[in-house]
Amino acid sequence: MKIYRSYSAGQAIVWGGDPMEFVASVVSGTATISRTMEDGRAQTLGLLLPSDFIGRPGRDYAPYDVTAVTDVVICSFRRRPFEQIIDEMPHIAQRLLEMSLDELDAARDWMLLLGRKTAREKIASFLCLVARRSNDAKAGKVPPALTVNLPLTREAISEFLGLTLETVSRQFSNLKRDGAIVLSGKRTVEIPDYPALLAEAGDDPEPED
Amino acid sequence: MKIYRSYSAGQAIVWGGDPMEFVASVVSGTATISRTMEDGRAQTLGLLLPSDFIGRPGRDYAPYDVTAVTDVVICSFRRRPFEQIIDEMPHIAQRLLEMSLDELDAARDWMLLLGRKTAREKIASFLCLVARRSNDAKAGKVPPALTVNLPLTREAISEFLGLTLETVSRQFSNLKRDGAIVLSGKRTVEIPDYPALLAEAGDDPEPED
DNA sequence: CGGCAGTTTGACCAACATCAAGTTGGGTGG
DNA sequence: CCACCCAACTTGATGTTGGTCAAACTGCCG
Numbered sequence: 001m002k003i004y005r006s007y008s009a010g011q012a013i014v015w016g017g018d019p020m021e022f023v024a025s026v027v028s029g030t031a032t033i034s035r036t037m038e039d040g041r042a043q044t045l046g047l048l049l050p051s052d053f054i055g056r057p058g059r060d061y062a063p064y065d066v067t068a069v070t071d072v073v074i075c076s077f078r079r080r081p082f083e084q085i086i087d088e089m090p091h092i093a094q095r096l097l098e099m100s101l102d103e104l105d106a107a108r109d110w111m112l113l114l115g116r117k118t119a120r121e122k123i124a125s126f127l128c129l130v131a132r133r134s135n136d137a138k139a140g141k142v143p144p145a146l147t148v149n150l151p152l153t154r155e156a157i158s159e160f161l162g163l164t165l166e167t168v169s170r171q172f173s174n175l176k177r178d179g180a181i182v183l184s185g186k187r188t189v190e191i192p193d194y195p196a197l198l199a200e201a202g203d204d205p206e207p208e209d
Numbered sequence: 210m211k212i213y214r215s216y217s218a219g220q221a222i223v224w225g226g227d228p229m230e231f232v233a234s235v236v237s238g239t240a241t242i243s244r245t246m247e248d249g250r251a252q253t254l255g256l257l258l259p260s261d262f263i264g265r266p267g268r269d270y271a272p273y274d275v276t277a278v279t280d281v282v283i284c285s286f287r288r289r290p291f292e293q294i295i296d297e298m299p300h301i302a303q304r305l306l307e308m309s310l311d312e313l314d315a316a317r318d319w320m321l322l323l324g325r326k327t328a329r330e331k332i333a334s335f336l337c338l339v340a341r342r343s344n345d346a347k348a349g350k351v352p353p354a355l356t357v358n359l360p361l362t363r364e365a366i367s368e369f370l371g372l373t374l375e376t377v378s379r380q381f382s383n384l385k386r387d388g389a390i391v392l393s394g395k396r397t398v399e400i401p402d403y404p405a406l407l408a409e410a411g412d413d414p415e416p417e418d
Numbered sequence: 419c420g421g422c423a424g425t426t427t428g429a430c431c432a433a434c435a436t437c438a439a440g441t442t443g444g445g446t447g448g
Numbered sequence: 449c450c451a452c453c454c455a456a457c458t459t460g461a462t463g464t465t466g467g468t469c470a471a472a473c474t475g476c477c478g
Contacts, residue, residue, distance in 0.1 A: 035321045037411055043324040045317045090299030093306055100309045107316040108254045112244045114323035115252040115371025162324025202246055
C-alpha cells in the first residue's frame, strides 16, 4: 500500500501523458513539475520539496513531467485505494482542496513573474522563494540575513524563470556586483538583507502576521 | 442567501486584499482575474465566463482583483453559509476539488505560454482558447472553421498574454496577412482552419476523445 | 593530471517595448 | 440623419532587454 521509492538526480519520476498509477509525497530531495513543447522549449511549473504532494486524485493521466533534480525519495500510494479513502473520509477531500488552492495561488503568483517581471526581478524573486521555503520549516519568520543552498543548476533555474541559462548567470553576477547577494561556491547564496532582495523582486513586502 | 448582482464593463467586482464576503458564479458576461504590481504592471491570471466560479472557500481575503470586462451578472452567496454547506455535503468539496484542479491545469498551461511562447504563438493560443471555450457549451468538439467574438479589448488581451497592446495589434495583423484569421470588425475573428491555428499556437493537437 | 559538466563572460542580434502619429468606427447630440 | 467625437485600434520609427552563438574558466571526480 505504502511504498518508498528512490530516484537519482536527473531521473524522471512521472512522464507527462503517461497513465498515473500512484500518488505520492516527497520525503527528501527536490523535484520539479514541468511541461515541454515539441521543439524542446521547457517551462518548470513548480518546485517539489519535502512534504509536497505529487499526483491528482481523479486523473487517469499525468498532465506534466515530474523530474528529480537532486536524489529524491518519495512515499507512494497506489492511486485507486487512495481515491477510495478520499470518498470515505470527507475531511481528506477538504484538505486536498486546501492544498490545491495553495498551489493555485503559487501558480498565479508565478504567472505574474513570468508575464511581467524583468530578468533581475525574476532572479530576486526566485532567491526569495527558495529562502522562504527552506526557512519556513525552521521558523515562522524569515530572518533578515540568511544563507540558502540552491538545489537547482543554472539551467534548471532558467527553465523555472522563463529565461536562458546565460541570462540567469549574468543576473546572478549583477546582483553580486551590487551587493544584494554573496556567492560562496556555485550553489550557495548568502542574502545579507532579505527585505532589500524582496524589494528587488518587485513584490509587496511580506505580511507581518 | 442567493443574490444576483450586476456590474457594468470596467467595474471592479472584487479588489485584491479586501475581505471576501461572498462566493459567486458568473451568470452572464466576461470578467478577468488579475494581479497588479505597485508600479502598475498588471497580469491577467484567468478569464471568467458564464458558469465559472468566483471565490475561495476558506479564505478570508481575496488574493486577486476580479474585474468586469463586459457587463456582468453574477449570482452570489454569502461565504459563511456556503462554507457550512461544504462541511455538511462532502461531495461538494469533491466537486470544488475537481474545479480547482482544472483551474490549476489551466494556470499551468498559461505559465508555459507566458514563459516560453513567442508573441505570435501567444495570440494564436489565446484565439484557440476563446474559440474552444465559446464552443464547448454548444458541442463536444471544436469545428474546423468558426467565428469567435472577442470579449476583450487589445489592452485586456495584452494583459492576459504578458505583451503590450501594440504587439498584440501587430500580431493580429500578421496572422490576418498570413490568412490564419480573418478580421471582420475589431472584435470578431473568423478562424478558417482551427487545427492550423492550433499548430501556430505551438500546442499539441487536441485529444480526439 | 585530464575530462567534463556546469558556469561565466563577451560580442552580436532579434524580438518585443516604447514613443509617436495617424486611422477607424460606433455612439451621441444636434 | 448626419456630423462629430473619442476610445480603441493600427502602423511606423527607434530603443532596450534578453536571446544566441562562441569561447574560456572552475572545480569536482575519476
